[in-house]
Amino acid sequence: xxxxxxxxxxxxxxxxxxxxxxxxxxxxxxxxxxxxxxxxxxxxxxxxxxxxxxxxxxxxxxxxxxxxxxxxxxxxxxxxxxxxxxxxxxxxxxxxxxxxxxxxxxxxxxxxxxxxxxxxxxxxxxxxxxxxxxxxxxxxxxxxxxxxxxxxxxxxxxxxxxxxxxxxxxxxxxxxxxxxxxxxxxxxxxxxxxxxxxxxxxxxxxxxxxxxxxxxx
Ligand SMILES: C[S@@+](CC[C@H](N)C(=O)[O-])C[C@H]1O[C@@H](n2cnc3c(N)ncnc32)[C@H](O)[C@@H]1O
Numbered sequence: 001x002x003x004x005x006x007x008x009x010x011x012x013x014x015x016x017x018x019x020x021x022x023x024x025x026x027x028x029x030x031x032x033x034x035x036x037x038x039x040x041x042x043x044x045x046x047x048x049x050x051x052x053x054x055x056x057x058x059x060x061x062x063x064x065x066x067x068x069x070x071x072x073x074x075x076x077x078x079x080x081x082x083x084x085x086x087x088x089x090x091x092x093x094x095x096x097x098x099x100x101x102x103x104x105x106x107x108x109x110x111x112x113x114x115x116x117x118x119x120x121x122x123x124x125x126x127x128x129x130x131x132x133x134x135x136x137x138x139x140x141x142x143x144x145x146x147x148x149x150x151x152x153x154x155x156x157x158x159x160x161x162x163x164x165x166x167x168x169x170x171x172x173x174x175x176x177x178x179x180x181x182x183x184x185x186x187x188x189x190x191x192x193x194x195x196x197x198x199x200x201x202x203x204x205x206x207x208x209x210x211x212x213x214x215x216x217x
Contacts (some may be wrong), residue, residue: 004113012064013037015203021164027100032062035174039207043146043172049071050170052143053090056131056169058124058157059149059174060095063104063117070113070144073119092199093129102114128160141166148174154189155176156172162196163216177209186211 016034019026036045047055047069053076055069073090095101101119108114120127135141145161147154154173161171173193176186184207193213194201201213 002071005067005113006108008111009040009067009071010066012062012067016064020211025195029097033147035068036062036063038206039174039210040065041157042204042206042210043144044068044072046170047144048075051076051169052108053077054142055091055146056142056161057093057148058092058128059147060093060104060119061100061148063093063107063177065146065148066091066093066104066117067107067111067113069144070108070111070117074113074116079186081130089118089122089209090116092118092120093133094122096121096123104116110147124157125153125160128157132160135164145171146174147171150177151185151189154185158189158193161200162215167217169215169217171211171213171215173211173213175208176203177205 012032012114016032018024019031019130043065052073055073056130057066057069060066070091086190091123095104098121101121104119105114107202126190142161142165145165158171158207165171173186173189176184180195190201190203190211193199193211198217201211204210204212
């Protein structure tokens with residue numbers, strides 16, 4: 001399964017590079033709009049270092065970032081004896097575009113992890129409201145949450161997610177530095193986050209710029 005996952009990641013990486021090169025014309029709707037290889041690797045290392053076992057992503061697209069996250073979580077759920085702990089819903093990822101959901105499902109299936117990832121279909125806000133209602137018990141808290149969808153609702157997403165993130169957990173937010181069109185909305189988000197008394201937050205200049213926010217209490 002592991003090599004299948006790396007193979008799919010490599011194929012998606014090639015496609016994403018081609019998309020970014022501008023050498024082929026791809027309609028906006030068909031674009032992956034994926035994180036960079038370095039960002040995927042950075043998250044993968046971070047998740048392994050923090051032994052993350054429960055992860056939430058907003059914005060699946062074709063599943064490139066989800067596969068980087070899933071690889072780490074599934075590794076964290078494997079015991080020293082090679083036994084895999086219950087990994088259903090190890091990763092929940094939210095997407096509202098049915099075409100992207102179909103593409104992601106195929107990629108998860110090709111990677112051998114379709115039964116480990118739960119794709120939630122529909123608007124992020126509705127899904128987060130439902131999740132935050134359900135996730136009241138300590139065992140359900142998330143270790144890591146990745147925001148990579150629309151930017152307009154980021155502050156609402158943040159306020160819904162913070163209570164269901166464990167202390168010491170991390171919220172990563174993409175596109176803090178690129179593209180430039182997002183500059184003003186992202187700066188407003190960063191200011192909002194950093195004003196919260198119970199978080200520490202820093203921008204890492206990797207890929208499109210990641211805001212890494214940890215919950216302190
Ligand atoms: C930048 S792409 C995600 C890329 C993906 N994280 C990756 O790196 O492979 C953003 C995705 O979020 C989805 N999206 C945008 N707004 C959304 C919303 N309000 N609810 C759910 N999904 C949304 C888009 O359809 C798109 O597929």
